Amino acid sequence: MPYFKHHLLTPDEQVLDTLADLVWTVTKEEQRSPLVILSTSGPAYSLRQALEKHRPPGLPSNLMFLPRVLGLAQWLKETPGLRAEGIQKTDLERWYEVYRALSDRPQLSSLLMDSSDASKWSLAKKIIEVCDLLSDATLGVFDEVLESALSDAIAEVYQGASKQIVEVEARIVLAFWENLSSAQDPIVRQRRAMGLRIAELKNANADVQHTNTHFPIIFIQTAQASPGFEKALEQVWQAHASVTAFHHCSLNYSNVALWPECLSEVDDSKPMIQKNRDHFFESGKHLSQSDRRILKAQDFEDAAWQGAGAIEKLLQDGHQHIALIAQDRLVARRMRALLARFGDGLSVHDETGWKLSTTRAAASVMSWMDVVHHPAGPSSVELIDFLKNPYIDWSTFGITHDQASDCLTFLEQRLIEGDVRGTWSGFILALDSDNDETNTLVSIIRKLKNQSNRWQAASNSCLAWLDLLEQDLIDLGMSSSLSQDIAGQQLLASLSPMRLLRHHPMKQVEWLSLLSSMLEDASYIESNPRQSASVTILPLSATRLRRFDAWVMVGCDDTQLPSLSDSPMFLSAQLKKLLGCKTQEAEFIQQAMDLSQLMRSHQHWRMIWQSVGTTGEPRQPSPWLQRLYVRHPELLKDKLEVPTTSYEAMPISQPKPSLPEDFVKPTSISPSAYRALRECPYRYYVTRLLGLKERSGLEAEVDLSLVGKTLHAALYDFYHGLKTQALENDNIYERTKLLKKRLYAISHKHFKPLLEVDGRWLAAWIEWETLIPSWIDWHIQREQSGWVFHDGEKQVSFDLQTRFGDIRVSGFVDRLDIHPQEGVEVIDYKFSSKNSITKKKNNLQDDPQLVIYAKAVNEHDMVNRQPTTTASWISVKEDDSRVEVDDLQSEMKELPAQMIADIESLWGGSPMAASAPDSICQYCQARGICRKGMWS
Ligand code: SF4
Structure with a gap:
């Protein structure tokens, strides 16, 4: 029997139980398992647990299994007939399309931003985001002649908007929007999926036999989407209600709202808010004082320590699964580091999204790109960085891991001693001697150089560059190590969309920039097993309809709660409103609702705010907390005492060791x-x-020892040459001239390899070149006075x-x-x-x-x-x-x-006292060990 039923659920601590009861009731009434669709899939796991807990006894076998619970986006993707509408463009294809348009019209990108390759990729990304936002806000359901309906809709909004706006940037973006709203783009496709579902339901309605094939649907709406999306979705639900049972569950905040903005649609919300607040403080009194606390932290570090301390205490009190709500992501990350001290018994799961680019796997691949990108070769720092990455399989170079480690230490030392800053020829020059270690290193450098040569093509297709990278990773033995590592697997998978860009030519620098942007964009999903005690780091929005034993929120000050989401570039708040996008005001209302829900539905929580910001600016508790606690301001300044550790000072004295016998x-x-x-x-x-x-770094100042060695070698060659090939010319003028010429030629021969490697030696060469005449004059005087x-x-x-x-x-x-x-x-x-x-x-x-x-x-x-x-x-x-x-x-x-x-x-054992004047100590390598300054 088709019908549409609306349910208002109070998002308190019982809401999941209420929902589970509702699902089972519908199952029994309809004698069919309903399809449960969540507007966001975050609460799916908690809901399945509640369904399992509330499964009624004595169900017939066909209803025993849990109903299917899935997110709305997934359900729309599964729309029958959608595949026949053609293939959706990948994110990368759209990205490339906009990037190419920007590259082909440099004046366009310079109008919007600077026009480096990296900023063009990022600009292209932002343009796509804005265009999708526009599509989501403005496009309706397309159930008939798709292309014309779409172009009509775009034209209508475009005309309306372009009359209202004057900013050139926004006009350019609107022009892009027309091109990014084809049937192969995601938002249009989503609306098309809705259209297909409506059309199918209409057909089913006409055909009575088909009506029974549809499952009852329970849709749980946890948050408001954009007005455009809401309107389109409503049409789908109405169509469903005409063929099957449809239950629409939305959240009613009237019994949990702690601030009037949560009830913006209620005319006089004051009495309700007051009642909820009274209840909030009343219920707090029945619980022990420590269950809900707002902690004031002095600064960043104090906030992290208090946060970690609060989690430790909650765990000790028997709470096993704790949420860490990261209004301040940096503090949450610092807390994660502090929580690592608890060992493997506590698992930490971060849902806030790490960037793949921050993983060691991504850093290793990007360090290979640093090695190959320049035809002359990488800098010494880049080379050493790459060679030290743990993914290289050294057996591909014919050496063991231990031998590789020795070779690398040796190479680093040679590069430092020779002050070689980079280039392939520079590295070979630094290894200019014949022994096993240098021979191994030279063959490694030559292999890398050969691989790098393959990267010097003027242009290649995106796929060809990717093939090149993958071949390199195989040749270096990195491919198999990356595929055994979770981050490595995700990295290799994140690159696969490049395979679709097989006919898209790119310069090497463009492709490298794309690679870096893709890794920056991709998320790293951790996969660590959940232990009996766990901490889940998540944003406030992800807490909707989820239950934890307790939660801790960091960043509860006036600058971070409510938080401002990044406003899309190019669209002013006014234009966003005009186009029907979700406004900042709506975002704040949603956060107030989420926070009310969170504070009311859990009994054990800590909120931490930081009274001093990073630049020393004073901060206050969040305005929401100030308003809520207006009669209890003292409760906003609680403090968790982190136990201090005391250390006994040990005086350091002048070292005076003696040699044992x-x-x-x-x-x-x-x-x-x-x-x-x-x-x-x-x-x-x-x-x-x-x-x-002391281990000098590769970034150390110019070491002149190489110039010294070169000069010694040049002078030795010059004087030995005079012994073996004497100048038979007694004319002093001619002789001087010939000697200068000879010394110049010999010196240049010795300096040439240095100058080819690094232009910094030019100064030393010029200095010596200008001294050659006076050196020869001195030499002539020596000859004349009889010295040989x-x-x-x-x-x-x-x-x-x-x-x-x-x-x-x-x-x-x-x-x-x-x-x-x-x-x-x-x-x-x-x-x-x-x-x-x-x-x-x-x-x-x-x-x-x-x-x-x-x-x-x-x-x-x-x-x-x-x-x-x-x-x-x-x-x-x-x-x-x-x-x-x-x-x-x-x-x-x-x-x-x-x-x-x-x-x-x-x-004989006399004490070897550390004693030297400051003029010597200031250049002493052993200073860090002798600690002069601490005892003198
Ligand atoms: S710094 Fe070096 S030179 Fe100076 S006292 Fe210490 S060990 Fe001796």
Whole structure:
């Protein structure tokens, strides 16, 4: 028997039970299981639980099963005959359509926004949102000649609206709207589904035999949709009521509303509101005081701690399933981190929607895009970021995971040492030596480079770019690891709509931008099993008709409750109203209703508001709470005491470790290690004996050591070349000219690879290039005064006898010159100014590097058995900057005794105190360990 029945349900704590009873009553009356349709599918699970609980005994077998419960959107999608209307455009196809229109008309996108690829994708998205909003608000049901009805409807609204508006942006959007409202677009299709259902019901009405095939329907409306949608839906329900039993359930707030706006359709709502408020406070008195509390938090962190503390207390009180309502999402996220301390026994389920782009899987794929997008190669940071991602299967490179880890540490170190900032040739240059590790790394880099070459096509179809990415993921072994990971599976699935864009050409940069926007847009759905204790994070709107043992709401201050949804771009509030879209006022009313329902239907809850905002601005409790508690303002300032933890202060003192007797002593010491020992014994202990080193980042400042090495190599080649290919030209002018030319050519050969990799070396090259003439002038003077280059880059050493055994002192001398009468000069090149070299000279006792070299050369008669007579530093950074060691002979004589005393004291167990002047401490790597500043 067809009929239309309206039910008004009070959304209190019994509402689900009432609904379940109603469903079973209809089942028994109609002797058929009804179809239960929810306006939003959120309460489906709670309703099924209530139906299970209230199943009447003694039902016949055909009615035993729970009736089908589904959301309205799903029901409309299942409309018979809808498939025959053609295929609905995917979101991506619509997105691409608008994007292409914007790209083809750059003046259009620049009129609306800046015209980078990323902002064009986002603009296209916003235009689609606005157009769908317009369609939803204005389009009716299309049950007959679809295309003409549709174009008539659009023309009508367009004409009406375009007369009223002056903003150029809104006019452009209206023009897009016409193109985004075809039968293949979702809102039009939804209205078409309604039309098909109405048409089918009309046919059934005419054919009595068909009438019985329709199930009774129970529609549960939990919130108001847009006026346009409501109107269209009403037509569908009326048609249903003409062939079958139809029950329309809506919520009646007159017994739960706590604010007058919830009853906007009632003429005089005051008495009802007063009665509800009295009841609210009255029922609170019967319960223990702590069941409903409004907590005042000082700031963000306090809000999160109080929120987590409130959940902990509720769990201890025996509540198992708790809702965390995230008016303030950031506080909710922070609380989630705090709740992790409770371990696996408490499961947390976030329904507020994580972005897929925040997952490790998405970050890994995007880091691969960073590696391939530039033909010259990625930056060092990008390369290392990618190689450290856990999805790579290193067996595809022929190495184990542990070997890969060692290789990466080595590569990072080489990139830092060489100050290589990026590019494929830069990486290969940094690995310029022949050993197993560098060979493995070079083959990895070459493989990545080959893969990157495939990405350098001018244009490809969207599908072809996707195929390329998928092939890369297979080649890198990432594909199988991603498919074993929940986020990875969702990521691969989220990319599949790209397969439909097989004939849509895109530049690489456009496609990368689309990929990034798609990942930014896609939601990550967690899948963790619900434990016996759980916390569900959800927005206020998702609490309708849902029941929890208790709830906690964060963000209950005047800036976040009620919350403002993002208003669509381009449409002013006035235009929205004119077009029949849902207004902000309607959104506020809905939130007031949701909050009333939530506060009245649960006995145990905490609401937390923050009295100081992030920028220090004062905040108040939500105006709704202030109005509700106007006679009880003290209840708005409750506080949950979070137990404090006290710590005992432990003073830190100057470190002075001693070496244990069984410490394995080093058998050699370099000049720089000895300098470290002299400057600060503790620093020597940390950096040289324990081998601890600060890990520099790839973003560190320019390291000039590579320039120094390059200059050493160039000068060595130049001087050796003069020995093997002497310049046979005695004309001083000609000779000078030829020498300059030769040094320039050799230097350029050494600098060239650096300059190709990174333009920052240009400054160093220009600096040296301008110094070449004065260097050659100095060289000519040396030649004329009889000095001859003998050798360079030579290892030299001598032994010291200590009471603990011999120790070898060794290092590399930069250059040895010889003079027939004056003997041998030991030279050290310095890439620093004359001033700093002079400081070195004055600090010879603590930094006797040159004296060590001179002594080593002297002891071994290395240079034609001639004695070392001079030692000097020469700056390769400034003209004419040679600084000589004073009284070298006595320095060489005194050096061994000083070194032996220092080393014996150390090996003998003397304390290695952290002691150095601030000028040294400020560059010390060990400062974080010695903690100077905390004890000095
Ligand atoms: S910070 Fe200063 S005192 Fe501390 S280890 Fe370094 S050099 Fe020595």
